[in-house]
Amino acid sequence: MAVNARPTRRRRAAHFWNDARVRAVTAQIVLMAALLAGAVYLVHNTLLNLERLGVSTGFGFLWTAAGFDISQTLVPYDRTHSYARAFLVGLLNTFYVSIVGIVLATILGFIVGIARLSSNWLVAKVAAAYIEIVRNVPLLLQLIVWYFVVLGNLPLPGDSIALLGGAYLNIRGLFLPKPVPEPGFAWTVYALVAAIVAVVLLARWARRRFEETGRPFPTFRVGLAILVLVPLAVFLLTGAPLSFEYPEVGRFRVSAGLVLLPEFLAMVAGLSVYTAAFIAEIVRAGIEAVDRGQWEAAYALGLSRGQTLRLVVIPQALRVIIPPQTSQYLNLTKNSSLGVAIGYPDFFNVAGTINNQTGQAVEVIAITMAVYLSLSLAISAFMNWYNRRMALVER
Amino acid sequence: MAEAVRPRPSEVLPPVTERIGPLAWLRHNLFSTWYDTLLTLVVLWLLYVTLVPFFEWAVLNATLSGESKDDCAPGGACWALIRVRFGQYMFGLYPDSERWRVVLAFAILVAAMVPLFLPRMKRRIAWAVALILWYPPVAYVLFAGGWFGLEPVETANWGGLFLTLVIAGVGITTSLPLGILLALGRRSEMPTVRAVCIVFIEVVRGVPLVTVLFMASVMLPLFLPPGVTIDKLLRALVGVSLFASAYMAEVVRGGLQAIPKGQYEAAMALGLSYWQMMRLVVLPQALRLVIPGIVNTFIGLFKDTSLVTIIGLYDLLGMARLITTDPAWLGRHAESYLFAAFGFWVFCFAMSRYSMYVEKVLAAGRERR
Known part of the structure; x- marks a missing residue:
């Protein structure tokens, strides 16, 4: 680093090495030269080692057949598909578990965060205990506990636990009724899309009217009504074209239905419970950051408690909450790579298998790093955009 | 004028038993409104259904000594x-016979770190820097062995x-x-x-x-x-x-x-x-x-x-x-x-x-x- 690169100080003045600019340029040249030399040395060694191991370099292996199975695939995949396809399957699994985890962690985190501020002593203490226990135990350990202890002690398929609505839970996973669309169901989907567009337009119109005339419009309630009622009406008018395929419990396995694997359940439970503890603290700090005077001023203006929360407190709290919340979402996504420890086939797990099979360590690591980096950048870009919007709304 | 300045009589406070003491505390912190009461009861029920079985498993039915899992009572923890x-x-x-080295190394570290947490201690930074310089070699020699007749x-x-x-x-x-x-x-x-x-x-x-x-x-x-x-x-x-x-x-x-x-x-x-x-x-x-x-x-x-x-x-x-x-x-x-x-x-x-x-x-x- 630059530390070593600096020439030693001399007492005599006016030497060229006492010129700050000369020293800065020299330091940078030395740093770059050192980095370059290091890189050349490492690349040279790597090539030498790869040659010795008989591994060919390049990304050509991506198009050969993978030859291994993946337990959870969101797109069609079997062992004859290419390595590239296997990477895609892993990436989709990472997305899947991250998105479900983020949604659940946010809900749970807000509930716990608000409970922590509750005036009810018991509720506040339980929330505090939850946060202190969960935050101080490694996530990997929690995932293993969820997988081996909680889900591992579930009954065998023959003694499945029956849940509401025809769902079953056993050691093989959670079995849900699978919705099967029948002809004509497309209309309901179209109606839903149309309703979403209508609500977006309505919200824009309502905001413009509010800014121009100051007359509020119950956007949330009306929007929710449109979102629910319009597709529901179309669904019923077209003759309710949707049926459910219910899981059937056999002695050794459950057939039919939609299955969520225990690995997936453990990942979702572990990631969301762990991240929720951090989100709860962020939410608490955000709400506490809003000055008491803001509440009082809003009441003095004659706003109700709900209006105060919605129009005054939450917009200001969100400004404090969103930036750290972003990094929690990022952490959750990166932490989904711990699925490798319990056999959830996420991107990192698939990459590890591919590395073991092909020995293309350099390429596999390059792909893995690139994918996680772009994921991180994408999430932070989205949250920055959202953050800017919140800041504008508040002004 | 004196009339106007005289403070208004303060409000009549509820009896002292309703303001302080455990009952008043309960009422204020757990049962202040109907939904507060409901919330308290729900949380109490949740704690009951989770903590009681856990307590039975971890303490009441636990086995503290034994040589294998067969010695442990079913339905209890096998401590x-x-x-x-x-x-x-x-x-x-x-190795069992060498574990004292690890204990010794950690004991040295704890003893050396005590001055860092004494509020009166002067030159704490210098002490910390010195510790970072001399401790790792000492610990490494103790942990890994190979010198001074220590088993590697x-x-x-x-x-x-x-x-x-x-x-x-x-x-x-x-x-x-x-x-x-x-x-x-x-x-x-x-x-x-x-x-x-x-x-x-x-x-x-x-x-x-x-x-x-x-x-x-x-x-x-x-x-x-x-x-x-x-x-x-x-x-x-x-x-x-x-x-x-x-x-x-x-x-x-x-x-x-x-x-x-x-x-x-x-x-x-x-x-x-x-x-x-x-x-x-x-x-x-x-x-x-x-x-x-x-x-x-x-x-x-x-x-x-x-x-x-x-x-x-x-x-x-x-x-x-x-x-x-x-x-x-x-x-x-x-x-x-x-x-x-x-x-x-x-x-x-x-x-x-x-x-x-x-x-x-x-x-x-x-x-x-």
């Missing part, structure tokens, strides 16, 4: 497992809580200086230095630690000249330290940014060189500001050490996992992992409390000013 294997949870596969112990046999503490300790002592250098580099006026630091920090923060560990365990051997091998533990240490230093750099940068420009200018006006300015003026203030953030990074690092399990080292978690595969105790997951969780929790909780204490002390200092 005998922890008792029999306690040494392995603490030291991994470190391979790092592959290091394990349990001992290994967790070694990784966390090395990570903590290397990530702070590295993080400070990276943070200074990121705020440097030299564009190449800044670019190198930014790329390093952002790349490392953008990928999960497992990929860094994976890279350290797969790529480091490839980077070295053929024939040179590098210890598995050392690879993990390199990975953990680099990873933690990127996070540390961002914490330190926060502190550096909080120092007013006037401080830099005043230091320069006094004729201090860059390093003098940083060492004597800026860093002491900046680091003090971010002590809670630094401790939080340490807590994260401590928890992250458990990831070395994935690359095949037996830290506390790895040991807990290994023990569950022992035929004599097969399937006793809950006890083993609960014990490991408790081990991690104690250290992390203690660190977080310490951070809160420091924060309070610093806040008090700021308020007084």
Whole structure:
């Protein structure tokens, strides 16, 4: 680093090495030269080692057949598909578990965060205990506990636990009724899309009217009504074209239905419970950051408690909450790579298998790093955009 | 006039039994409104259905001694497992006869660290720096052996809580200086230095630690000249330290940014060189500001050490996992992992409390000013 690169100080003045600019340029040249030399040395060694191991370099292996199975695939995949396809399957699994985890962690985190501020002593203490226990135990350990202890002690398929609505839970996973669309169901989907567009337009119109005339419009309630009622009406008018395929419990396995694997359940439970503890603290700090005077001023203006929360407190709290919340979402996504420890086939797990099979360590690591980096950048870009919007709304 | 000034008679207060005492407390904090009451009852019921079975399992039906899982009562915890294997949870596969060396090394460390926490102690920084310089060689000689007639112990046999503490300790002592250098580099006026630091920090923060560990365990051997091998533990240490230093750099940068420009200018006006300015003026203030953030990074690092399990080292978690595969105790997951969780929790909780204490002390200092 630059530390070593600096020439030693001399007492005599006016030497060229006492010129700050000369020293800065020299330091940078030395740093770059050192980095370059290091890189050349490492690349040279790597090539030498790869040659010795008989591994060919390049990304050509991506198009050969993978030859291994993946337990959870969101797109069609079997062992004859290419390595590239296997990477895609892993990436989709990472997305899947991250998105479900983020949604659940946010809900749970807000509930716990608000409970922590509750005036009810018991509720506040339980929330505090939850946060202190969960935050101080490694996530990997929690995932293993969820997988081996909680889900591992579930009954065998023959003694499945029956849940509401025809769902079953056993050691093989959670079995849900699978919705099967029948002809004509497309209309309901179209109606839903149309309703979403209508609500977006309505919200824009309502905001413009509010800014121009100051007359509020119950956007949330009306929007929710449109979102629910319009597709529901179309669904019923077209003759309710949707049926459910219910899981059937056999002695050794459950057939039919939609299955969520225990690995997936453990990942979702572990990631969301762990991240929720951090989100709860962020939410608490955000709400506490809003000055008491803001509440009082809003009441003095004659706003109700709900209006105060919605129009005054939450917009200001969100400004404090969103930036750290972003990094929690990022952490959750990166932490989904711990699925490798319990056999959830996420991107990192698939990459590890591919590395073991092909020995293309350099390429596999390059792909893995690139994918996680772009994921991180994408999430932070989205949250920055959202953050800017919140800041504008508040002004 | 006297009439107008006289205060109004105060409101009649409810009887004292309704204002203070346990009943009033209950009423105020648990049953103040109907939904408060409902909430309290729901939470009490939830606690009842979770904690009572847990208590029965962990305490009432537990078995404390025995030689295998067959000695344990069904439906209860088998704490005998922890008792029999306690040494392995603490030291991994470190030879029984040599464990005193580990204990001695930690005792030396604790004794040497006591002065750091004495409020009256002067020159604490100098003592800490000296400790960082002399302690690692001493500890290494004690742990690894090979000198002074000590039996050599391979790092592959290091394990349990001992290994967790070694990784966390090395990570903590290397990530702070590295993080400070990276943070200074990121705020440097030299564009190449800044670019190198930014790329390093952002790349490392953008990928999960497992990929860094994976890279350290797969790529480091490839980077070295053929024939040179590098210890598995050392690879993990390199990975953990680099990873933690990127996070540390961002914490330190926060502190550096909080120092007013006037401080830099005043230091320069006094004729201090860059390093003098940083060492004597800026860093002491900046680091003090971010002590809670630094401790939080340490807590994260401590928890992250458990990831070395994935690359095949037996830290506390790895040991807990290994023990569950022992035929004599097969399937006793809950006890083993609960014990490991408790081990991690104690250290992390203690660190977080310490951070809160420091924060309070610093806040008090700021308020007084």
